[in-house]
Structure formats: structure tokens, C-alpha cells
Amino acid sequence: MTSMTLEAGTPRRSSGRRALLRGLPLGPAVILLAVFLGGPILYCIYAAFTDMALTGSSGIDFVGVENFAKAFTSPEFGRAVLYTLFFTVVSAIIGQNVLGMILALLMRSGSAPVRATVSAIVVGAWVLPEVVAGYLWLTFLGPDGSLNAILASIGVPTQNWLYTTPILAVAIANIWRGTAFSMLVYSAALSDVPTEIVEAAKVDGAGTWRTLFSITLPMIRRSIATNLMLITLQTLSVFGLIWAMTKGGPSSKSTTLPIFAYEQAFSFSQLGYGTAIALILLLIGGIFSLFYLRILRLEENTS
């Protein structure tokens, strides 16, 4: 510190102090983040390498990578990873993303009242708290639910959808709930596409599909990548919706990683193991993000 100030001389030193003073207002935010965000994450990383338990043993011992080894050799964990990937791909990457895009495209050509009605309904689903949405779908898909009532009235045999197709049921509920986000992002992105370019394409003889795939989508590709990243991360960590609908059952057939981590930590009292699974979930999210960021960067380099 002293040697640096000596070398730097007066001007550098005063500018350094100014930078510090300018940064001062950020202080409270940084401290709050460190205490309430950084703290728990560090604690979580620490706990993942211990045999910390909610009950049954009093000491906390460092066990190295045992929790991770246990996860990677456990068939239940493997199944939970597969369900998580299925849930994320079907409900976020395919469902919310494609449906959001279709809605955004259709809304462009819709009349004002149609636009207002559709967006009110779609955004309404998004505004609902997760657990409320979960219960709505529980009553819709359950054995005495509305869907079965409708099916029965037209003579189709009924079934308990939460029991026969649990992971698909929660995935559909998540599409219903999350589509609004993609729709809003894409609506905003589409309104930024200059009309001259679209018109120029039409003059050059491009049809609707050609314009969409060669002009519109490439122009909003960065929004697509950003949106994909956000909804993937949101969907990976969905807990309340699934818990309210199926609690991960029956026979763990809708147990995604967040549910699995919760069960291990709080139902089976293995806090260390549960946090290790949470860390793995964090890693999976990180891998998805890196993948999307990489696409974004490649795009930038080629354009």
C-alpha cells in the first residue's frame, strides 16, 4: 500500500481517493449482498462437504466429497437429474419459449381489444403466486377435477392425470404459468425490428415464413438467447409448483432436483447431502448459462 502510493504520486492518489468516495454509496448494497447472499452461499458450500444433519448426530464432521460421490452413485439422484432435464426442456426451452414466441408474433397482427384480452389472461397466469397456480392445476387435473368433468361429459374415460403422467402434468402447469414472461420479452424485441427491413424483404419477394426465418428471428436472436437463459434458470429451480401439485410423487415420478434436495435435507434430515445436491443444481444452471453465453458471443463474432 505504502510503496504503491509513493510510486503513484499525487495525481493518481487523489483520483484513487475520488474513485473510493464515488464508490462509497455502493457500500451498503455491497455489504447487504455479501451478508445475505454471499454468506449463505459460502455456508452452503461449506455444508455440502460435511455430514451436517438436522437430527440424529450432534457433531459436524468434514467428509470431503463423500456427499457428491453418494449423489453420483445413487439411482434416485440419476432419475431426479433426468426428470429435471425433461422438465426444463419440455416446459421452458420448448413450451414457454415457442408458445411465447407464437403469442408475441400473433399479437402483432391482432386488433387492440384482442391484444389486450390475450395479454391480460397470459400475464394473469404469471402474476399468480406459484403455490396458487399449483393448486389451480391440482384441481384442474385431479381425479375429481375440471378436466375429467369435461372429458366425462363428452364420453372420454377419465383418469387422475397427476398420478398417471405426473412429470408431464407439472411441465404443462409450468408452461401455463411461465409463457407470459417469454411473450413479454419477445413482444418487446419484435417491436424493435425496423419495419423498413421487413418491407424491403417483402419487396424482394420473401413470403411470411421466409421473412420470419431470414429477417425477424435473426434480428432478435440476442433476445432469444437471453430469454432462454432466464427461463432455463427459473425452471431449473421450480419448487413450489411441483410441491403443491405432486410433492414429487407418486413413487418419485416427478421428483426434480430441488424437490430431491429438499427431501434429503428436511425429510431425511441430511442437511449436508441436501446442500451438496443444491450445489450440483447450481452447477447445472451454470453450465446452461455458459452454453447460452457462448452462443451469444459466437453470434457477436460472426456478425
Add this chain to the structure above:
Amino acid sequence: MLAAAAVAGLAAVAVTACGGGSSSGDTNTLTVTYRQFGKSEVQKNYLTGVKAEFEAANPGLTVDLQPIVAGEAEYPTKLQLQMRSPRTAPDLIYEDTFQINSDIDAGYLRPLDDKIAGWADWQNFNATAKKGGTSLEGKVYGIPDGTDTRGIWFNKQIFAKAGLPADWAPKNWDDILTAARAVKAAVPDVQPLNVYAGKGVGEAASMQGFEMLLYGTNDTLYDESTRKWIIGSKGFKDALTFLDTIYKEGLAASPQQVLDPTWTSKVGQQLIPEGKLAIAVDGSFTALNWQPTGAVPWPEWSTVMSPTAMPTQTGQGAGRISLSGGWTWAIPQNSDNQDKAWELITMLSDKQHQLKWAIENVQIPVRNDVAADPTYLEANPTNAFFAGLVKDTKYRPAYSKYPRVSSEIQVATEKVITGAASVDQAAAEYDEAVRSITDGEVAEAPGS
């Protein structure tokens, strides 16, 4: 330098800001935590009365009753999280005997031996009940406040329609199956039999369901002499086979209904009072639902429903079997008002309060003088029957590994009733899971 000081100052503010708001810090408040199960307010009403009495006897002291409204599985989790920190630990807790050993090992509870030494009332508690709150090392951590037994409830009106006797007393498992099949044939719109299974209903599937079967075979879960968990037993597979039979034959409800987490209250509060269920393997406490103060008051219950003992597999041993659990009052290590908490325990445990509680909560007293009290025996027509089962009752091996072993039992029953695995497969997977949970502290059942 200035900035560093500012940072330190702010950090201190942040830390004190989130450290405030502690409610249990003062010794003028006694926090009591217990479990409130759904709509049932029997314990709330009872404790509110005790609170008034205790506060009158201790001027200046406030008893803060803090129910945790939670299901079977969530209550211990929430309680354990509270007990971990001195800032949130209650002063007195209502602790299930099924969790107590686990929490003793975790160091959450305070041994009470020094308090008991000078407490004359302790000799009135019966010996088996005392064991429920005692650790493996022999220290007392919980004062029992009631126990229960399990048997069979059957509907006499449905039985009459099916041509079955009103004084039905099955001698073995086959008698149960025969009766259930008779009901299925004669009264098609009722569910013939209910035996809990699957993860949805939690411990009820293990204790009211599977263990009522297993303990009626020649095998058990745990070998007390070698302190090892038993795997690969024939009894385990026989019990699963019984479940497989009743669910496959449609003698029980569909697996989808049974896996519903609210199934236990549906059985006690809807199916039985509505006359939709003929035979229910369930607890003595089921009748609590039908009392005037219960969830679904049902004045005619004692003329419609009759209890009978659960038979052993082939009538072996005493010919009948029951399982018992129960709750205790315990003081957390982190409690900051342990002396007053103990005083409240002694008030809750005296004869007059125990008698009132046993009657109101329809349970079996743990004090010998209460059990013999005519007021108790006359209070409810089935009290004498269920208290009589205590003679042949078994306790779960409620050691610290038990909750996780119990979860594996639930998983095994769920696999069988949903058809996800055969009996042999489910039993083999259970054996593997128990081996891993107990770090190999298992013993192969003899003769298998």
C-alpha cells in the same frame, strides 16, 4: 481508512438489525411449542386452560403458546430448525417418542434426571411409558403424557348387510381377507378394507399399516439384543404380500387415493362417518374425530363402529398385536427458562390434568392412577378396550435411524401397491437402503 471504518460500522448495523426481534430472550415468557393437526383444536383448548392456571400461579410470567400447524412429516423438521438456535428455541416442546432419540443424539434436549430425582409423582407413571422418553443410555429426556394403541375398527351396519357378525374377532390375516371379500361381494359401493401404505401419509403407513402386519409375523424390524436392523426376513415379504393382495383384489382403495397426503384425515373424517368403509386398521385416536369437540362430531359412532384387536398372521403368539407410540414433554437444551418449563411439566403431569387430557384427547393414560380411574373408563365406550391392548402392544425401535428406515418402509409399500416393483424386488431394495442408512449395522433374518 475512512471507508473501512464506514464499512465496519455498516456491517455492525446490519448484524444488529437482523439479530433483533428475538422473542424468547426474556425469562418472563415461557414459550411452549406443540403440534396442531389440521382443524383439531383439542390440545389448543386444553393448553389454553393450563396457561391461565399456570400464569395465575406465577404472577408476571406469560405462557406463550405457539402451535405449529403442520402435517405428520413437517412438524419435527420445523421444531428441529427452531431448536438449533438459542434465538428461536422454545422453552418447552411437545415431542413425539418417535423423534426423541434422534433429537437426543443431536444434542437438542436437556436431560431431566436431576429434576425427576426430587419429584414424587414420577412413580405413578407406568414403566413402559417411561421408556418412551428415555435414551439408550438410560437418561430421561421426555415426560410421557399419553400413549395410544392400534387395532381394527369395523362398521357393524355394513357387516350386518354382508352377513358378518357384530362381535367379529378375526383370528388371523385370512379372517380379515375373508371378511373383506364378503363385504366386497355383498356391499359393492363401500370400500371393504383400509390399511395405510405409501409415502403420502408418512409415518401412518409405517406404523398403522405395515408394522401392524410385520409385528404379527415371526419377524421384527430391529434386534434389541444385537442392536442391529433386520433385513431379508420372511415376515417383511409376507406383510408386503398382504398389502399386494388387498390392493390388487380391490379390497382397499385405489393406490391413487391412498397416496394422497390427506388420506388419513379422509379415512377418519369422511369415509368412516359416511359409512363408506367397512374395516379400518387404525389407531385408538381415530375416535377423537367423532367426539363433540372433534373434527366431525358423530354422536352415533359408538353404535355403528366397533373395535377389535388386530390378529397375528396365523394366530401365533398372543394371537393379537398392537403398536404404541405417544408424546412427551421435553425441554430444549437452548431453552432460557428451564426451571419454569419444568414447573409447567409437573403441572401438566399431575393426576387431575392427566385425567382431563386423557379424556379430552381420547388417549391411553400413562399414569397408573389415571388408567384405573372410573371417570376415565366411563368417559368413552372404547377406552377400556384400547387400554386393554397395552398388554400385547409393541413399541417401534425409535432410535435415531428409525425415521429414515421408516421412510424406506413407506417407499417399499408404495412400490408394491402401485405395482412399480414386485414384493421380492421391493424387499430387496429395502434391504439395500437399510444397509446404507445404518452403515451396515444389519443382520440377515435367521432361516432366510
